[in-house]
Amino acid sequence: MKLGAFTVFKKEIARFFGDKRLLFTSVIMPGLLIYLIYSVMGNSLNSMMSDQTSSFKAAAVDIPQSVASQLEKQGFEIENIELSEVDRAKEQIEDGDLSLCVVFPDGFENVMSEYAGGSKTDSAPNVKIYFDSADINSSHAYSVTVAMLDELEKSVSNVFDINNASQDDGYDVASEEDAAGAMLSMILPMLITVLLYSSCVALAPESIAGEKERGTLAALLITPVPRSQIILGKVLALSVMALLGGLSSFLGTFMSLPSLMQGMGDELGSISANVYGPVDYVCLIVLILTTVLLLITVISIISTLAKSVKEAGTMVLPLMLVVMLVSFMTMYQTETRTEFYWYLIPIYNTIESMAKIFSFSLDPVCIAVTAAANIVYSALGIFILTKLFNNEKVMFNS
């Protein structure tokens, strides 16, 4: 007799690969969309950053020549105005005709030197900058001006430097790889887990609650195949499909990451997958496989309890919130956990273990505990599913 679980597995896979629309929406589309969205986001951010050097139009009162020439180097076109014209300039800023208006105290350079030298001890000279925070161009112009004036202030009253750029002695001991790893370990575990969850949730409710709703699951349940085998066949097939969906999303993310990072103005635009070795990838695959198995099992339990796909969709929402919460919590965690019991907590264990891989501090014990915990929880879930499948009230709503 052919193994029932394998027959059910083949049927589920045939259904998945035979339905071009399902295949497209759950495997091809997620990766493609992620790649397109992240690439567009990266490019937009990139062009936004380069736009920052674009020209600004500024009005200035009593601007020292040294400051004016510095600002002109930053792309400012400066018009000198009288103090009485400031109100008109403010109106122009509001209308978007002017980026900002900067008002220096009379004899600014002298007053500043006296103050810095300690001969003048009353309040420091105040430079007024009028700008429009609701306008992107005006905001940028303000940031550039403030940064430039800050530098000027530092140069006047400089007592000591910190990590002087002109004498770079390799202050940051982290290698480029380490820096990339730190960034990736913060983002990728969270992204991968959320994407895997999305894949699982797109497939399991349809396969379990959908079949139950349509009455096609009953046809399986009146065969002599043990319920545990029916469940095993379904869970394994769903895991394979979810993995494909997750893989597609992962590829989309990974391929668009360089352009996204470049867009964020980071040096990580040149991140390459080559920085990780085969052991890292094997561990990553083990984590992904066991996590998908666990997620599919949990979502299958919820779907079995639901009367319809719609109800299953509502019932899995709290699980989604938990996954998101855990994912984001670990993103901002400042210390890595080394005690093994932390790796018994589902989802958290996966994210922590992945973070270790991406930050080049792979810990085989943590990976093993995580994988074992996920497998044990999945087995427990399959046991619960078998009980539910044997429950006529749950399966036949009687």
Add this chain to the structure above:
Amino acid sequence: MKEVLKVENVTKTFRLSAKQQKLKKTDSRILTAVDGLSFSANKGEIFGLLGPNGAGKTTTLRMLATIIKPDSGDAVVDGASIVKQPAEVRGKIGFLTSEVKLEDFFTPDYLFNFFSDLHGVPDDVREKRKSELFERFGIDKFAQVKVANLSTGMKQKVSLVVSLAHDPDIIIFDEPTNGLDVITAKVVTDFLLELRRNGKTVIISTHIFSLIEKVCDRVGIIIDGKMTVCGSLSELTQSKPLEDVFFDIYRERKGDEI
């Protein structure tokens, strides 16, 4: 004749929700769908369960098909208990009901193979049987058409054929001609008689008197979950038609509430 099905004192109750209580206009939280039901069927006969809607016919058949468990009592299907050996029972019966549907996405050919595999039918036996049944019901021309694209009658035929993929000796049909057009209904009725000729035991539930009169050897009339009369069709209809027998019993049980 060899007794292949024995139902003994089977009872099934359901807990009603507040909404169901309101609908059924009852204060009781418990509905007794089947109440101490007993009957038997022999090899090579067609046994009909006759009763109005809500009498407990479908619940009885669902228990025989091991979809639900009786609260008390048991039934033995070809030597296997529905309570203690449900998986064995499932291997011995073919069950057809509107509650069980086939996946629209697949073709009759795929579904026949799939259910044959689940029943452990060897490939060569499966192919021979598939060819015979598909030809018998005119499915051969639609074997590679997705079920979603078939007519209602053809879908019913495919369901029937798939339920017989493993050549069961005991076949349970819940309302076998319900919702079928006259042509398909005739095909199904003729097939029931053919199954009997081949030595199969068929249990059907229906409220159609003509179907019972045409195909059944023995009949059990169920009202309010209880077996009121059970015997051979010829015994029951000795003095009057089946319809009159039924309504006499119904009035006796329920008064003039028709």
